Amino acid sequence: MVERAPILDMICHAILIAGAMLVCVPLYFAFVAGSLTIAEVQKVPLPWLPGDQFLANLQTAWVKADFSRSFLNSIVVALGITAGKIVVSLLSAFAITYFRFRYRMLAFWLIFMSLMLPIEVRIVPTFEAVANAALPLQWLADMLHVVDLWKWISGHDVTIALEWNMVNTYPGLILPLIASATATFLFRQFFLTVPDELCEAARLDGASPLRFFWSILLPLSVSNIVALAIILFLFGWNQYLWPLLFTTDKDMATAVIALKNLIPRADSEPAWNIAMSGALLAMLPPTLVILLLQRWFLKGLVDSSK
Amino acid sequence: MKKMAFIAALFGVLALAAPAQAARVEVQWWHAMSGVLGERLNELVEKFNASQDKYTVVAVAKGNYDEVTNGVIAAYRAKRPPEMVQIAERGYMTMLLSGAVVPVQELLDQKGYKVDFSDFVKPVASFWSYKGRMSAMPFNSSTPIFWYNKDHFQKAGFDKPAATWQELEKQLYAIKAKGVSECGTVLPGDFFWSLLENYSAINNQPYGTLANGFDGLGTEFVYNKTKVVSQVARLKKWLDDGVMQIAGQGFSPEQLFTSGRCSTFVNSTASHGNIERNAKINWSATFLPHESDINPPLNSTIGGGAIWVMKGHTPERYDAVAAFLDFVAQAETQVWWHGVTGYVPATNKAYAMARERGYYKDHPTREIAVLQLSRGTPNDNSRGFRFGNFVQTMLAQRSEVEAVFTGQKQPQQAMDDAVKRGNEILRQFEKLNAGKGTEWSPEAK
Amino acid sequence: MKASAPIAPSSIWPEAPADSPSGLARSQHKSPGETAAGRRAVTERASKAWTPKRGQPDREPGLKRANFGRGVGLPTLLLLPQVLILVFFFFIPSLRALTQSVLLSDPFGTTVHFVWFDNFKALFANGEYRQSLVTTVWFTVAQNVITLAIAVVLAFATDRVVRARSVYRTLILLPYAIAPAIAGILWAFLFNPVVGPLAHMLHALGISWDPNRNPNDALWLVIMAASWKHICYDYIFLVVGLLAVPVSLMEAAAVDGAGPIRRFFLIALPMLGPTIFFLAVMNFIYGFFETFAIIDAVTHGGPAGATNILVYKVFVDGFINLDLGSSAAQSVLLMTFALICTLLQFRYFDHKVNYGV
Structure with missing residues (x-):
């Protein structure tokens, strides 16, 4: 800090503590509910103090939800979404901020539009798209009458049946969720603030665009990438509807799906103690990611304030 | 003519590839x-x-x-x-x-x-x-049945819940007035099912024309002209007087009953699994009440x-x-x-x-549930409900009933609006499905 | 999708003023009351470091002044992965979803009638839809302002404190780690008028709180819950943005006698312009499109449609009611509406944002 301002610092701490409380109160009640027996958790009002079943409930939740398998799936999916989105977005943001080409703005707005129709609203056609990703090619083939052409040339009757099924595969889970513009927009905003002198200097030195991208732009973007990676990992981890409707193989279930199956619905025993224990368990990997990735914030700081 | 097929399996697994030794x-x-x-x-x-x-x-x-x-x-x-x-x-x-x-x-x-x-x-x-x-x-x-807290009823001086809504109302008000419990009953999350639809069946009220839809897609809702209107008014009155509570989101209405806070609860018989195991109250259950001028009551659905x-x-x-x-x-x-x-x-x-x-x-x-389901012979009002887009009409109805609970509408107005909205939805279903279902006739085979 | 046709670069932006002032310079214009020499010193320092040469006639919005020139090959290649994924997994499915808006179809797709614009007409004639539109505007604006304001305050505070900084950061980020379904349930529980501990506190304060029977309470509840879930998003990008504010600038301003809060508003905030613009747009999109899981868990859109925002209605009509035609028509309108709002946001704010630092 530049100077000392103890009163302001105290106010800041107070604000942050208030903010942290805002977060912790709901979580505390999740913890309390997770530490009770099923009879206790149905009491009205819910006790303020935790019970003694916490570990037992954690264990039950872990086994019932088969978290050992679903955690792995979730980690793969969340990492895949994070990495995939960051890579494609960095590249496209680089293209639309550093190159003058005719369809630049069109490209930007096309990408941007992908924010405006959540996957939940287009889930049926998306499912079709992933159940057979080759479908558009099939239409193309049908439209161009490739079959007739071939028949005309060779005299044989053929059927073209293209199939590229991604149901119950990781790419099928990941790719549709990469298709959105959040990250591209963020990097566009960031690249626009990068000093022009850097690019000019690189050009003077005869560096190619990719060289500039790799050696200068990327290192500058580290803290933004880290922030985005945290956000995207959590986003990917918490995906529910798409993985649920899309996977039909138990071994492909993600942690949130497993968790949702713990949440009691009508007619079932309201085992909120197990559900809340499960919720806390499912929070662990994301929390770990927040903790681990935070170390990289400072690295970004050092690089960008040079 | 020769037939050939090119199949390009670019990626993924073929579901047909079953393991050879397993014949299952x-x-x-x-x-x-x-x-x-x-x-x-x-x-x-x-x-x-x-x-x-x-x-x-x-x-x-x-x-x-x-x-x-x-x-x-x-x-x-x-x-x-x-x-x-x-x-x-x-x-x-x-x-x-x-x-x-x-x-x-x-x-x-x-x-x-x-x-x-x-x-x-x-x-x-x-x-x-x-x-x-x-x-x-x-x-x-x-099917919904009527759950109650035996101790509460005894403390208020009753053996068991009355069989009619009219008598039950007196009991619930008495329980509240004597301070036995905080609320007489809870609004079920699926009240449209138990307190409106099943209510209509039990009390021999038509819900829609054409035998509640059993006789054709041209069915129209008519519950704005039946006892359902006064039923909604009754619920609103109970809410206003604190005899009934809305559990709302965030926890199950059942808990208000199993915790002993509310004395009765209309809910599915499927709650048995939970209540038998976990409710620490002296509970029992009985048939759903009926209107005093309807006797005998019909089956529930x-x-x-x-x-x-x-x-x-x-x-x-x-x-x-x-x-x-x-x-x-x-x-x-x-x-x-x-x-x-x-x-x-x-x-x-x-x-x-x-x-x-x-x-x-x-x-x-x-x-209770079996007896309630199988009492008498089901007639056009109690056989069940055969409405297209039944989820959509139900959500429209729920929203209108909520407008009564929030005080924005009178019960009659709300039910008129619900029926109007519901009928538009039914016409859409009819338009889309007219002439379908013939393949289901046994003679079609 | 069709809305994209008329979007050409020139129609979005009239020629950006070549001499559009940078944010720093602008903040100087905007506050004529303060004429401290220190501020000028700061501005000059900033200018000396990085201010781009202005007055270039070929400046395009959203394009670096120092760029790699024309040429279509490399940028196309760079865009290719993104575009391919979008075409296959966004545009084709979306187009197919949106074509439902002129159809009357059963969910399994066995019977399909072409009905022209009946689905749209039905919506415009529907009072419920208009109510939903009004609710959406309230919801989105309130949610956006609350989220951003709280996030700015928290980020500023995080930047100030030294001790326990990463603990705070971790805690404040946690809501994003909770599955939305659970978050919604926790909020609904905490503010449940019958059993909720926080609802009891409100009652103790003499506030009659009942989101089950009071539409306004319900709307506030979902606004707060949606904001709570999203504050951390804004917060983390603001924290990162603040880290990137050059220490030298802050020190210079401090030497010139600007206190921490004034420095924040004078230097840090303008420099965060691009981030804040990004967040404002993202908050808007979040409120518009991503909040139905929370609404579903907290209020089900009720009571009596009081929290039935447009996207929740799209979701309910499509996913629960299986009324694909109406749901698709609503999606078309929602997208058009959102696109217009976003274009306006870009039109009025993007070139005012200070990218030139």
Whole structure:
């Protein structure tokens, strides 16, 4: 800090503590509910103090939800979404901020539009798209009458049946969720603030665009990438509807799906103690990611304030 | 002419590639049961798989009923539906006229299974059959019953809840006035089902024209001209006077009853599983009340789900499906399922078996639902409900009833609006489905 | 999708003023009351370091002044992965979803009628839809302001404190780690008028709180819950943005006598312009499109439609009611509406944002 301002610092701490409380109160009640027996958790009002079943409930939740398998799936999916989105977005943001080409703005707005129709609203056609990703090619083939052409040339009757099924595969889970513009927009905003002198200097030195991208732009973007990676990992981890409707193989279930199956619905025993224990368990990997990735914030700081 | 086919399998797995040594045919069943019910369902499937060595049923939890429905729609459109799917009662017409399902009774007949469909409990059979043939296999059937806290009633000087709404109202007000409990009753989360639809059936009120839709798609709602209006007004009055509480979101209304805070609760008989195990109050249950000027009351109707069979699979797989459905229909399976959940046995044979074994001596309240379902002969008002887009009309109605609860509308106005909205939805369904369903007639075969 | 046709670069932006002032310079214009020499010193320092040469006639919005020139090959290649994924998994499915808006179809797709614009007409004639539109505007604006304001305050505070900084950061980020379904349930529980501990506190304060029977309470509840879930999003990008503010600038301003809060508003905030613009747009999109899981868990859109915002209605009509035609028509309208709002946001704010630092 530049100077000392103890009163302001105290106010800041107070604000942050208030903010942290805002977060912790709901979580505390999740913890309390997770530490009770099923009879206790149905009491009205819910006790303020935790019970003694916490570990037992954690264990039950872990086994019932088969978290050992679903955690792995979730980690793969969340990492895949994070990495995939960051890579494609960095590249496209680089293209639309550093190159003058005719369809630049069109490209930007096309990408941007992908924010405006959540996957939940287009889930049926998306499912079709992933159940057979080759479908558009099939239409193309049908439209161009490739079959007739071939028949005309060779005299044989053929059927073209293209199939590229991604149901119950990781790419099928990941790719549709990469298709959105959040990250591209963020990097566009960031690249626009990068000093022009850097690019000019690189050009003077005869560096190619990719060289500039790799050696200068990327290192500058580290803290933004880290922030985005945290956000995207959590986003990917918490995906529910798409993985649920899309996977039909138990071994492909993600942690949130497993968790949702713990949440009691009508007619079932309201085992909120197990559900809340499960919720806390499912929070662990994301929390770990927040903790681990935070170390990289400072690295970004050092690089960008040079 | 020579025929050739080029198949480009670019990526992914082929579902057909079954392991060579395992001769078991595998079929999928997508369902909506979570928590303890999901575990019971898995046990059921394991029982079936262990009972023979030809077929394997794989139960896949696909979220709640809405999510299962969407999952099966998406999968069907992408040409990879499961063999079986569990759909809630409100989805009946959608599934029936979808053109995507195989009639259960046809399938079982064709595969040579002798399931006695005439033995199913009447409101169950009538709900799930079309033109006299069962279209889906009843699986988890429930009906609302009236739960109460014995101690509260005794403290207030009553033996048990009254049989009519009028007398019950006095009791609940007395319980509140004497300070026995904080509230007489809880608004159920599915009040439209228990307190409006089942209320209409029990009190012999028409819900829609054309025998509640059983006689055709041209049906129109009429509940704005029946006792339903005064029922809504009654609920509003109870709410205003604090005799009834809304649990709202964030916890289950059931907890207000099981914790001893509210004295009574109208809820599905399927709550037995939980209440028997976990409620620390001195509880009991009885029939739903009826209006004092309606005697005798009619049967209640069912809620829950049934197993639908999807089109588009090989005969071997339908062998497996038929074997499984036959297993589900067996009295032994029904009795077990009845006991470990709270759902009713779907057949009279299963009910008789449970009775013979003295099951209801230990669990007297479990018999209420069966008795309530099978009392009298179902008539046009109590056979069930056959409305298209029944979820959508229900949500419109729920929203209008909420407008009464928030004080924005009078009950009559709200029900008029609900009926108006509902009828528009019904006309849309009619427009889309006119002339469908002929393939279900037995004579079409 | 069709809305994209008329979007050409020139129609979005009239020629950006070549001499559009940078944010720093602008903040100088905007506050004529303060004429401290220190501020000028800061501005000059900033200018000396990085201010781009202005007055270039070929400046395009959203394009670096120092760029790699024309040429279509490389940028196309760079865009290719993104575009391919979008075409296959966004545009084709979306187009197919949106074509439902002129159809009347059963969910399984066995019967399909072409009905022209009946689905749209039905919506415009529907009072419920208009109510939903009004609710959406309230919801989105309130949610956006609350989220951003709280996030700015928290980020500022995080930047100030030294001790326990990463603990705070971790805690404040946690809501994003909770599955939305659980978050919604927790909020609904905490503010449940019968059993909720926080609702009891409100009652103790003499506030009659009942989101089950009071539409306004319900709307506030979902606004707070949606904001709570999203504050951390804004917060983390603001924290990162603040880290990147050059220490030298802050020190210079401090030497010139600007206190921490004034420095924040004078230097840090303008420099965060691009981030804040990004967040404002993202908040808007979040409120518009991503909040139905929370609404579903907290209020079901009730009571009596009081929290039935447009996207929740799209979701309910499509996913639960299986009324695909109406749902698709609503999606078309919602997308058009959102696109217009976003274009306006870009039109009025993007070139005012200070990218030139």
